[in-house]
Amino acid sequence: MSQDKLVIFDTTLRDGEQSPGASMTKEEKIRIAKALEKMRVDVIEAGFPIASPGDFESVQAVARAVTESTVCGLARALDKDIDRVGEALKDARSARIHTFIATSPIHMERKLRMSPDEVVEQAVHAVKRARNYTDNVEFSAEDAGRSELDFLCRIFEAVIDAGARTLNVPDTVGYAMPHQFGETIRLLRERIPNADKAIFSVHCHNDLGLAVANSLSAVINGARQVECTINGLGERAGNAALEEIVMAVRTRRDMFNCDSGLDTTQIVSCSKLVSNITGFPVQPNKAIVGANAFAHESGIHQDGVLKHRETYEIMRAEDVGWTQNRMVLGKHSGRNAFRSRLIELGMTFASEEELNAAFARFKDLADKKHEVFDEDLQALVTAGGIEAENERIKLVSLKVCIETGETPTANLVLTFDGKEQAVAAGGGGPVDAAFKAIDSIIESGSELLLYSVNNITTGTDSQGEVTVRLQKAGHIVNGQGSDTDIVVASAKAYINALNKIMEPNARAHPQGDV
Missing domain, CATH: 3.20.20.70 (Aldolase class I)
Structure with missing residues (x-):
């Protein structure tokens, strides 16, 4: 037919x-x-x-x-x-x-x-x-x-x-x-x-x-x-x-x-x-692309799948791109392996300088976690694009002190329009303290609409991916940041969003209903 x-x-x-x-x-x-x-x-x-x-x-x-x-x-x-x-x-x-x-x-x-x-x-x-x-x-x-x-x-x-x-x-x-x-x-x-x-x-x-x-x-x-x-x-x-x-x-x-x-x-x-x-995460039980789309926890389901896949699976996970045969990179991986895997993932660089900067970020990440997965590379390259595009505000360093029964404090150093500034602030938690420290320097007048944290891969050494959504005068932006330290990832995401919302020629929200 x-x-x-x-x-x-x-x-x-x-x-x-x-x-x-x-x-x-x-x-x-x-x-x-x-x-x-x-x-x-x-x-x-x-x-x-x-x-x-x-x-x-x-x-x-x-x-x-x-x-x-x-x-x-x-x-x-x-x-x-x-x-x-x-x-x-x-x-x-x-x-x-x-x-x-x-x-x-x-x-x-x-x-x-x-x-x-x-x-x-x-x-x-x-x-x-x-x-x-x-x-x-x-x-x-x-x-x-x-x-x-x-x-x-x-x-x-x-x-x-x-x-x-x-x-x-x-x-x-x-x-x-x-x-x-x-x-x-x-x-x-x-x-x-x-x-x-x-x-x-x-x-x-x-x-x-x-x-x-x-x-x-x-x-x-x-x-x-x-x-x-x-x-x-x-x-x-x-x-x-x-x-x-x-x-x-x-x-x-x-x-x-x-x-x-x-x-x-x-x-x-x-x-x-x-x-x-x-910055819109996929829910775990989303059809086809959710993390649990092909996962089986029920003993009856597991037994059936092991005996004959079609008993509980109507599609093959590998047919939509889920595979366990991923190349896992680490701190001993070289530039060629790094470049090759990015090409396989559909990511290329306009210049050798961009590749070198991404490779440096990869090496820094590989020192923090034993294995670097495809999801880490996706976040790493996106973060590189974020940093390259937004130059007004940059995070230099962040130190957070937390102790049971004490108010968390954040000691922050950032550059704003090329001028380095340091500030300390307290808050209801380490992330709140970090955001208040940033606000004391930037004073953007924006409203926080969303703060979301997702793990990029499994394990306690996984990178956390943070999404921050800000609104100012009807202009809504997402900011993203990733790091093995959730507080640092949060500060990166907040700064990324602030850079976007403070752009003088920020794009109008696209319209066109069909």
């Missing part, structure tokens, strides 16, 4: 980045894009170029860096948006323009203040303008999940005639139910006269925990593109998780007459990279 191709459209760099605090630098976006390319993702939505100069530069950089996947940019159905995307993607080997306009009655009336006729006219105009830049044009009907079916048929037929070759049906607010959403896709394909000229796509949000279920129901009913993100990252409750979509379709071949062309062995490493860069 022949199988259709299921196109995987990854929007981690665009919709995923709209999670509060998940904004990524240009360099971080390139790293994730290269990992997605290595996984053989079909389409990478790199951003929303009109949102800010930083977003434009990031999309442009990804378009230049990626050669195997199609690079996509998002645009409202406005000339200025479309032209900006066209400019950002002009160097892409394969480019797509993704334009959208709202189609639900409440959006047309309350947000757009346009009549249905005007919305159709605007959509057709946008698609035709996008076709001036590329033949690969996608049109999305924003809030399709609450749109009238007759109107969806009308606008989709019109944009197909105008040149759109992918039609996206988003459940923008996560309102749909699986049976209802699948039926919508089936009816659209049956009722639109020129439906055979376009691929039907879905983009589901997870507000009711149904993003993956809705997406799979759509695929069963003929959708052949799914828009998703690594780890389900996205604003509010997130998006459909790429790893769950891909493995559900591949595992249940009896239900799906299609398959993606992804190299699924890259899923776990890509998941860890995105988690490390954004």
